[in-house]
Amino acid sequence: MTTNQLISQIRKKKSFLCIGLDVDLNKIPKHLLKEEDPIFAFNKSIIDATHHLCVAYKPNTAFYEAYGLKGWKSLEKTINYINDKHPEIFTIADAKRGDIGNTSSMYAKAFFEDLAFDSVTVAPYMGKDSVEPFLAFENKHTILLALTSNQGAFDFQTKTIEGKELYKHVLETSKTWENSHNLMYVVGATKAEYFADIRKIIPDSFLLVPGVGAQGGNLHDVCKYGMSANIGLLINSSRGIIYASNKEDFAQAAAVKASDMQKEMEGFIN
Amino acid sequence: MTTNQLISQIRKKKSFLCIGLDVDLNKIPKHLLKEEDPIFAFNKSIIDATHHLCVAYKPNTAFYEAYGLKGWKSLEKTINYINDKHPEIFTIADAKRGDIGNTSSMYAKAFFEDLAFDSVTVAPYMGKDSVEPFLAFENKHTILLALTSNQGAFDFQTKTIEGKELYKHVLETSKTWENSHNLMYVVGATKAEYFADIRKIIPDSFLLVPGVGAQGGNLHDVCKYGMSANIGLLINSSRGIIYASNKEDFAQAAAVKASDMQKEMEGFIN
Numbered sequence: 422m423t424t425n426q427l428i429s430q431i432r433k434k435k436s437f438l439c440i441g442l443d444v445d446l447n448k449i450p451k452h453l454l455k456e457e458d459p460i461f462a463f464n465k466s467i468i469d470a471t472h473h474l475c476v477a478y479k480p481n482t483a484f485y486e487a488y489g490l491k492g493w494k495s496l497e498k499t500i501n502y503i504n505d506k507h508p509e510i511f512t513i514a515d516a517k518r519g520d521i522g523n524t525s526s527m528y529a530k531a532f533f534e535d536l537a538f539d540s541v542t543v544a545p546y547m548g549k550d551s552v553e554p555f556l557a558f559e560n561k562h563t564i565l566l567a568l569t570s571n572q573g574a575f576d577f578q579t580k581t582i583e584g585k586e587l588y589k590h591v592l593e594t595s596k597t598w599e600n601s602h603n604l605m606y607v608v609g610a611t612k613a614e615y616f617a618d619i620r621k622i623i624p625d626s627f628l629l630v631p632g633v634g635a636q637g638g639n640l641h642d643v644c645k646y647g648m649s650a651n652i653g654l655l656i657n658s659s660r661g662i663i664y665a666s667n668k669e670d671f672a673q674a675a676a677v678k679a680s681d682m683q684k685e686m687e688g689f690i691n
Numbered sequence: 692m693t694t695n696q697l698i699s700q701i702r703k704k705k706s707f708l709c710i711g712l713d714v715d716l717n718k719i720p721k722h723l724l725k726e727e728d729p730i731f732a733f734n735k736s737i738i739d740a741t742h743h744l745c746v747a748y749k750p751n752t753a754f755y756e757a758y759g760l761k762g763w764k765s766l767e768k769t770i771n772y773i774n775d776k777h778p779e780i781f782t783i784a785d786a787k788r789g790d791i792g793n794t795s796s797m798y799a800k801a802f803f804e805d806l807a808f809d810s811v812t813v814a815p816y817m818g819k820d821s822v823e824p825f826l827a828f829e830n831k832h833t834i835l836l837a838l839t840s841n842q843g844a845f846d847f848q849t850k851t852i853e854g855k856e857l858y859k860h861v862l863e864t865s866k867t868w869e870n871s872h873n874l875m876y877v878v879g880a881t882k883a884e885y886f887a888d889i890r891k892i893i894p895d896s897f898l899l900v901p902g903v904g905a906q907g908g909n910l911h912d913v914c915k916y917g918m919s920a921n922i923g924l925l926i927n928s929s930r931g932i933i934y935a936s937n938k939e940d941f942a943q944a945a946a947v948k949a950s951d952m953q954k955e956m957e958g959f960i961n
Contacts, residue, residue: 536759577857
């Protein structure tokens, strides 16, 4: 999917909501556990109920890998279902990968070709040659960790190097990499006051923003400081939407929560 | 596996060799492609031919994920084969994972429980709460990226923060984390002159050292500057061993290369 197609979907749906499909078998409604593939059954219901309210889905690969082969199969069925039924939706493999060059190429192949995601999250610690193999895929997007939403973000990401925080070095350096137009960035909503500085470095890039809701971030502040001329935001919510109810009405409850967020977002787009 | 069991294996085999099982279907002998599971068939032959010469095997997960479900199945068969036939061998899932706390717990479950690896490599960018969930598993080992073997290591890892390089901050900070006794570190052989400084910070920790051979690192220098009282090194070689031949004799050729390295290592242990 091109960035322009994503922007056009955001304007059409008046939503920049991304729904995180982080499925934990201990948290989904009990009646689904008797399904042959409870994870996929859960995702399918959530997707059927919410696809008109969001522009992106983001399965975090950890939740699938934890169930081994069966989990990987559920991930494959989930991405195939989205691509078949709702090809207009932007898909994110939240995998936080990154390795030396030839190895990163294999990860890119895994997520862009084998699983056919539109994008993948990548960690910057190993630098340029660990990220460029992902960037080589045209109309695929590499979402680089910049400033994450967790407490540990303050351990290294905000440390100062030559008068500037590490995450700003990551932003600036990444702009010099080949095919950097295929970059987006992860910036946590819990640090909304940082968005103004970030927009000085990357005025137009899309930001994937976790941490609204369960982790305490605030949509108003993120939009105030982080929105670009073309919106430039994908706000992720996982637990707040998908676990809105653990009863038989879980999908409808998720749709209500997603609809609340979409309506709030509509106000910021207009 | 405990660290003491690993040390005892190193002394018994007079080897601190780790063999990287990074299987690329374009590089393995053609006759294996007609096997039902060519990746596992390749790994099984390599393991049968080299297990007495090395103390660790390290599949890099990228090479398995690139082949989707089939690849994950091959990874599962490979780790099960090693654990069944050679439980004395230390196993490393070279996965370079790391995410917010509850998500890292899922990755830990994937590699320590579902796949039963002894250790997993983890990226430090997201800080303490992204690593501690791995450290909570006793007699499992978390191998934190410190200074990697690629050119991109100089993009961020060697940048100076308050008079000290980022990778040294990673080493020092990680020592304060809960269950830090379960930490090992990745330090590339291509930067052997850094080992002396690193040993001042972590005198006893095990270091997983990629980059000897194909990437240009030098075993003599790594041992000179990096070896601890209890050896404290696992030297990884992947391509130099497993692709020593792409003919029917590939496993014997791998054993010859592994034996050469083991003999060289024996000289440094005595």
